[in-house]
Amino acid sequence: MDTIVAPATPTGGAIAIVRVSGEDAFHIVESSFKVNLAVKDGKWNATLKKLKIGDEVLDECIVLTMPAPKSYTGENMVEIHSHGSSFIVRKIVDTLIKHGARAAQPGEFTKRAVLNGKMSILQAEAINWLIRSENSKGWEIAKKQLEGEFEAVIRKLRKGIIDLASDMVADLDFSDQVELSMDYFEKKARYVLGVLEKIVKSLERSVVIFNETKVVIAGRPNAGKSSLMNSLLGRDRVIVSDIEGTTRDFVSETVNIGGFRIRLVDTAGIRLNASDEVEREGIRKAYREIEGATVLLLVVDLERGFGDYEKNVLLSANGEIIIVLNKSDRVDDSRISEVMESVTTWVKNEELDCGRVNFAITVAKDGIIHEVVDKLKTILKGILDVEIPVVPQERYLALFKDAHKRAQEVVDAVRNGMLDAASFLLEEIVRDLEFVLGKVDVEEVLDEVFSKFCIGK
Amino acid sequence: MFDDKYDVVVIGAGHAGIEAAAVVKRMGKKVCLFTFDLDTIGLTPCNPAVGGPGKGHLVFEIDAMGGVMGELVHRSYTQIRVLMTSRGNTARVLRAQIDKKMYQLEARKILEEMGVDVKQDEVVEIVIEKGRVKGVKTALGKLYSCEKVILTAGTYLDAEIVLGFKKWRAGPSNHMASYALTKRLLKHGVEVTRFQTATPMRVDGRTIDFQLMKPLMPDVGITSFKFGKKVDKIRQVPSYLTYTTKETVEVIKQHLSTSPIVIGNIAEAGPRFCPSIDRKVINFPEKPDHQIFVEPEGFNTVEWYLQGLTTSMPPYVQHKILESIPSLKRARITRYGYAIEYNVFPPFKQLKPTLEHINVKGLYFAGQINGTSGYEEAAAQGLIAGINAALSLDGGKELVLSRSSSYIGVLIDDITTKSFTEPYRLYTSRVEYRMILRASTAYFRLTPIAYRLGVVDRKFYEEVERLRKEIQRTVELLKLKKIAPTKKVNEKLKEVGSTALSKKVSLAEILKRPEFNYSLLKRLFPEYVPELSSPDAEFEVETEIKYEAYIKRQLSRVWKREKFEKFEVPEGFDWNLLRGKISAEALDELIRTSPSSGKEIARLARVSEEDLVFLYQFFRDKKFRLRILGMKAEEL
Numbered sequence A: 001m002d003t004i005v006a007p008a009t010p011t012g013g014a015i016a017i018v019r020v021s022g023e024d025a026f027h028i029v030e031s032s033f034k035v036n037l038a039v040k041d042g043k044w045n046a047t048l049k050k051l052k053i054g055d056e057v058l059d060e061c062i063v064l065t066m067p068a069p070k071s072y073t074g075e076n077m078v079e080i081h082s083h084g085s086s087f088i089v090r091k092i093v094d095t096l097i098k099h100g101a102r103a104a105q106p107g108e109f110t111k112r113a114v115l116n117g118k119m120s121i122l123q124a125e126a127i128n129w130l131i132r133s134e135n136s137k138g139w140e141i142a143k144k145q146l147e148g149e150f151e152a153v154i155r156k157l158r159k160g161i162i163d164l165a166s167d168m169v170a171d172l173d174f175s176d177q178v179e180l181s182m183d184y185f186e187k188k189a190r191y192v193l194g195v196l197e198k199i200v201k202s203l204e205r206s207v208v209i210f211n212e213t214k215v216v217i218a219g220r221p222n223a224g225k226s227s228l229m230n231s232l233l234g235r236d237r238v239i240v241s242d243i244e245g246t247t248r249d250f251v252s253e254t255v256n257i258g259g260f261r262i263r264l265v266d267t268a269g270i271r272l273n274a275s276d277e278v279e280r281e282g283i284r285k286a287y288r289e290i291e292g293a294t295v296l297l298l299v300v301d302l303e304r305g306f307g308d309y310e311k312n313v314l315l316s317a318n319g320e321i322i323i324v325l326n327k328s329d330r331v332d333d334s335r336i337s338e339v340m341e342s343v344t345t346w347v348k349n350e351e352l353d354c355g356r357v358n359f360a361i362t363v364a365k366d367g368i369i370h371e372v373v374d375k376l377k378t379i380l381k382g383i384l385d386v387e388i389p390v391v392p393q394e395r396y397l398a399l400f401k402d403a404h405k406r407a408q409e410v411v412d413a414v415r416n417g418m419l420d421a422a423s424f425l426l427e428e429i430v431r432d433l434e435f436v437l438g439k440v441d442v443e444e445v446l447d448e449v450f451s452k453f454c455i456g457k
Numbered sequence B: 001m002f003d004d005k006y007d008v009v010v011i012g013a014g015h016a017g018i019e020a021a022a023v024v025k026r027m028g029k030k031v032c033l034f035t036f037d038l039d040t041i042g043l044t045p046c047n048p049a050v051g052g053p054g055k056g057h058l059v060f061e062i063d064a065m066g067g068v069m070g071e072l073v074h075r076s077y078t079q080i081r082v083l084m085t086s087r088g089n090t091a092r093v094l095r096a097q098i099d100k101k102m103y104q105l106e107a108r109k110i111l112e113e114m115g116v117d118v119k120q121d122e123v124v125e126i127v128i129e130k131g132r133v134k135g136v137k138t139a140l141g142k143l144y145s146c147e148k149v150i151l152t153a154g155t156y157l158d159a160e161i162v163l164g165f166k167k168w169r170a171g172p173s174n175h176m177a178s179y180a181l182t183k184r185l186l187k188h189g190v191e192v193t194r195f196q197t198a199t200p201m202r203v204d205g206r207t208i209d210f211q212l213m214k215p216l217m218p219d220v221g222i223t224s225f226k227f228g229k230k231v232d233k234i235r236q237v238p239s240y241l242t243y244t245t246k247e248t249v250e251v252i253k254q255h256l257s258t259s260p261i262v263i264g265n266i267a268e269a270g271p272r273f274c275p276s277i278d279r280k281v282i283n284f285p286e287k288p289d290h291q292i293f294v295e296p297e298g299f300n301t302v303e304w305y306l307q308g309l310t311t312s313m314p315p316y317v318q319h320k321i322l323e324s325i326p327s328l329k330r331a332r333i334t335r336y337g338y339a340i341e342y343n344v345f346p347p348f349k350q351l352k353p354t355l356e357h358i359n360v361k362g363l364y365f366a367g368q369i370n371g372t373s374g375y376e377e378a379a380a381q382g383l384i385a386g387i388n389a390a391l392s393l394d395g396g397k398e399l400v401l402s403r404s405s406s407y408i409g410v411l412i413d414d415i416t417t418k419s420f421t422e423p424y425r426l427y428t429s430r431v432e433y434r435m436i437l438r439a440s441t442a443y444f445r446l447t448p449i450a451y452r453l454g455v456v457d458r459k460f461y462e463e464v465e466r467l468r469k470e471i472q473r474t475v476e477l478l479k480l481k482k483i484a485p486t487k488k489v490n491e492k493l494k495e496v497g498s499t500a501l502s503k504k505v506s507l508a509e510i511l512k513r514p515e516f517n518y519s520l521l522k523r524l525f526p527e528y529v530p531e532l533s534s535p536d537a538e539f540e541v542e543t544e545i546k547y548e549a550y551i552k553r554q555l556s557r558v559w560k561r562e563k564f565e566k567f568e569v570p571e572g573f574d575w576n577l578l579r580g581k582i583s584a585e586a587l588d589e590l591i592r593t594s595p596s597s598g599k600e601i602a603r604l605a606r607v608s609e610e611d612l613v614f615l616y617q618f619f620r621d622k623k624f625r626l627r628i629l630g631m632k633a634e635e636l
């Protein structure tokens, strides 16, 4: 393996660290700066050294040597702790490269650690997200994955899959000797489905945690969106008027609600027949915000009711939804239940997930919005309650969602008496998740068959 | 110097040898089949059954390629049953019981009718000069010249029978065996190892209490293992199911010290899927009720076979075992169970996928000597070895069936790319493309290939094609024909417990509903759904429609997988060069097994699909390789 080098710290600190890793790491550092590292076999060693380039001393540095395999990458490693000047750092790196090292690609140190068996891919990815975590929840998730909690879940999933696969093999290949009921298969398939479901749900929440939690206010012009925004912020941030289309662009503020830091966005009211280009652009942006919202606050003017405007918005939403029934001071209770009823009926007809839809009754202009705040807190708590600690690595989400879909198909196939198809689908899941499960060889499944069932002629 | 001259000599007239000799003859070559005993051609020394999951697929494929096994089973069955009727269409398969003696007579007859030279003499040496087959020498001192030898000696090489404390030299059922051939072969760079297998006792049917057993009734009217032939009912006999008892387990536990597995006078490498009853008791001591299938050995014999009671414990223990089972309490043993040890030439790293030996040109190995078990596995290999021997006589391109083409392809690929420590059996679970390799598609997949090779005649091929087109046409028709949600249609659907239509859908969509099958669809929409030429054709249409999504998905896997397996590893490649480029786990396995091709690599347990794709690029793309190794072109 060639030897790689890269600064490990950002510029601007008092101290900077340059990392070197590879078979020749010690040798390259010694010849670059004319020092003797006196590396001790199997032991870390830190010494203060004057690094020279030619005859000139560049800097006095702490040089830490970590012989293979007891280092982060599992290779010979050197860390040079210099003063934090970007000039010094650049000099150190350049000199090392001149003497045979190569500039590391992003993530290459961790990649080597994985390839050398120092950590699993899942751990490496956890480190990546640990660095990026900005709140305690994200830190906790990444740390737990690093410590192997997610891997434990994966092991359980793998065991469940092999268990089910071996039952299927026993039944399909030794039909005269093993006959298991379809109910039995369904139960086991549901277990696999359940684990995958939990993983997918946790991943979806993890995405929210590592990204900003966005709460978007939408609704038709003049519904009271800006009034709600101001009330939530506790100050008059946005202009409120009874002219339709007052807010043209979206306005966004960070706010703390019940201990959660969220980004609150007020959008332009959606008018279907917006005439001028500025307003149309505002509406396009509003839709983009609605799609990306973790929680959508759809403000409905109780006087005007639930119509096409509102329906369009709901169909674009991907996150949780609170229907804010505003201007409740202007109507009587029967009108409120009438509007609620029409929303509920429509949601059911469209087969939207009813669990996602909540109601809050408000008088935004007077700051009577406690129902919104309470619902928001409950939803956020739910979102942040992640059962399985898993970082939102992009490919995980796609693959696990796919596997989850397949698992549902396995259950359906079993219910329809197609055990042959179910066993095929299960193999597909195994192959798609190979990167986390590891390869599941047919021999491993057969071993399980023979240890579980007494089979033979 | 030579007494006679043949193109191909086949040694051993078991299931592999029969297929090999027959197909070589079909391909117009001069062939001689040697056997110890002309009266035991096609001996079935273990159970009197052919087919079942995996094995049944093989029989259809053999039949599709012009082999004789399907025909022999059809001529000699005592019963045929459809298995796996409630596990989905693609799992359904046949199993036949055969009359052993009749099978042998028909086997000999078929070979004689075809004009295969059959000879009773023992081949004691394969004459090999400069790594090339020249002929064979026999025990009677005869010398035959030939370019190709197909060795299909089954369990007869250096065979030893083990029964209780006794061990003696003999072939299956105490037949003559061969003790000269292997030794002489080893001089030519051929590797050998030893396996064992065992068989249960046979009993006199007049002493069995059938009243205490559950009869397993045959099916009638279904298509047989022979293309286009039906199973007729007059000749069928049921088999029976009974169980061991707590007492059986006690008896075996008491006498375990007499079991050859415990004594240790038997090779370790026995088949896990066919454990002896003593092994079952050791592994599952809590289980009292082990199944015993009681199967007739034939029409004209009183002997019955006790599948499930395999053992080589001493005779007195075998009596005690039967006494512990109410239905077999009085059963008189006609032959005792025994184990047999025999020579195996592991094909991994020794045979090409054509089944020719890598060190001896013209020498092919097929059947149980390759470490497989089962009549069907043997026959399949014999067929392929025969085809390849004949093809290479003309210098033509040899036949290698891919894993995605057939169960036969999987079988041969498995044994030539992986090593096995026990006799190999072809489970359906080994067949990753089983959604497309259905028993029902064997003819469509393989008959065209066999026709091109000149193994099957035009008439057979055309019949297969006609059937294929009929199915294809019907599938298309059902996909195109749309049914409107009229009141009449919805009433019909309601009558059969199916949900009403809310919009226009195709007949195919309706057939996909779990509660539907082809005949129900035909009954409900007789004006659109045609009656096909056979129930098999209707079944196949139904399968293609119901499994469409899976079949499609599997096909897309096939091309991807086959693509990334296509590369060779240069001889002596230093895998250490890839340290740090692929996972350490995969690297360890690559170093340990030093594979020579992408196909072998794909079978390794620790090499993931991602690794495979990487290696494909590495060995196929020079630029990529140089970049990975950090070298410039001139350094390599």
Ligand SMILES: Nc1nc2c(ncn2[C@@H]2O[C@H](COP(=O)(O)OP(=O)(O)OP(=O)(O)O)[C@@H](O)[C@H]2O)c(=O)[nH]1
Binding pocket: A219, A220, A221, A222, A223, A224, A225, A226, A227, A228, A239, A240, A241, A242, A243, A244, A245, A246, A247, A248, A268, A269, A270, A326, A327, A328, A329, A330, A362, A363, A364, A365, A366
């Ligand atoms: N009676 C009553 N009036 C309200 C309430 N909430 C807002 N309003 C009034 O409704 C008018 C519109 O309020 P905004 O908050 O500007 O409405 P908006 O949805 O932001 O409107 P656009 O920005 O034009 O889309 C103002 O005159 C508010 O004072 C409420 O709960 N009750």
Ligand SMILES: [Mg+2]
Binding pocket: A225, A226, A227, A238, A239, A240, A246, A247, A267, A269
């Ligand atoms: Mg506004």
